[in-house]
Amino acid sequence: xxQVKQNSPSxxxxxxxxxxxxxxxxxxxxxxxxxxxxxPAEGPTFLISISSIxxxxxxxxxTVFLNKSAKHLSLHIVPSQPGDSAVYFCAASASQMxxxxxxxxxxxxxxxxxxxxx
Amino acid sequence: xxMVIQNPRYQVTQFGKPVTLSCSQTLNHNVMYWYQxxxxxxxxxxxxxxxxxxxxxxxxPDNFQSRRPNTSFCFLDIRSPGLxxxxxxxxxxxxxxxxxxxxxxxxxxDGTRLSIL
Numbered sequence: 001x002x003q004v005k006q007n008s009p010s011x012x013x014x015x016x017x018x019x020x021x022x023x024x025x026x027x028x029x030x031x032x033x034x035x036x037x038x039x040p041a042e043g044p045t046f047l048i049s050i051s052s053i054x055x056x057x058x059x060x061x062x063t064v065f066l067n068k069s070a071k072h073l074s075l076h077i078v079p080s081q082p083g084d085s086a087v088y089f090c091a092a093s094a095s096q097m098x099x100x101x102x103x104x105x106x107x108x109x110x111x112x113x114x115x116x117x118x
Numbered sequence: 119x120x121m122v123i124q125n126p127r128y129q130v131t132q133f134g135k136p137v138t139l140s141c142s143q144t145l146n147h148n149v150m151y152w153y154q155x156x157x158x159x160x161x162x163x164x165x166x167x168x169x170x171x172x173x174x175x176x177x178x179p180d181n182f183q184s185r186r187p188n189t190s191f192c193f194l195d196i197r198s199p200g201l202x203x204x205x206x207x208x209x210x211x212x213x214x215x216x217x218x219x220x221x222x223x224x225x226x227x228d229g230t231r232l233s234i235l
Binding site: 036042 | 124160
């Protein structure tokens with residue numbers, strides 16, 4: 001059973017507009033969430049993260065929002081650029097032991113392929 | 119630049135022929151991980167080393183083993199590859215297991231794509 005879900009396999013956005021990528025999780029013990037970006041033939045690159053004690057974290061054009069009650073997080077990219085076209089993975093981890101997985105293990109979603117059109 | 123380096127980038131082996139994938143890091147991180155990623159799937163953790171302590175995920179097949187001879191290097195050994203083992207294998211590192219507590223994310227290499235003939 002997937003603990004981290006990215007329900008949109010793909011997203012297409014016009015350059016300059018906002019991209020919103022969504023992620024849902026089921027395990028309430030997750031306390032750290034990350035977004036990774038992956039270009040073809042490269043490994044995932046860390047983009048931005050958020051701790052469960054926060055509801056927003058911003059880094060330049062990238063903002064991650066966390067809604068713990070809904071077990072939902074989203075990544076906003078504004079303005080979107082063609083170079084942002086990649087697969088975006090949402091990942092979650094739990095710092096506590098015995099949450100149902102290995103401590104520190106990242107549980108990934110299946111990814112959302114973002115295409116930003118010029 | 120400090121990096122996670124995986125060799126080779128592409129590996130072809132025959133059904134049942136043992137194969138070893140390698141990973142090195144210059145980050146001096148304590149933890150090294152191996153993930154398997156099949157097409158259109160989420161990366162899935164196989165095992166990790168915290169220093170010399172090995173932790174195998176419960177559902178990792180016995181066919182997969184790992185070695186970490188020193189801080190910098192970690193190897194993934196597939197003893198008898200089957201067709202179902204064709205995948206991208208990703209190595210990652212982190213300073214600590216509790217990445218949330220330290221706010222230190224995992225860093226990934228570019229992966230080795232394994233094909234089985």
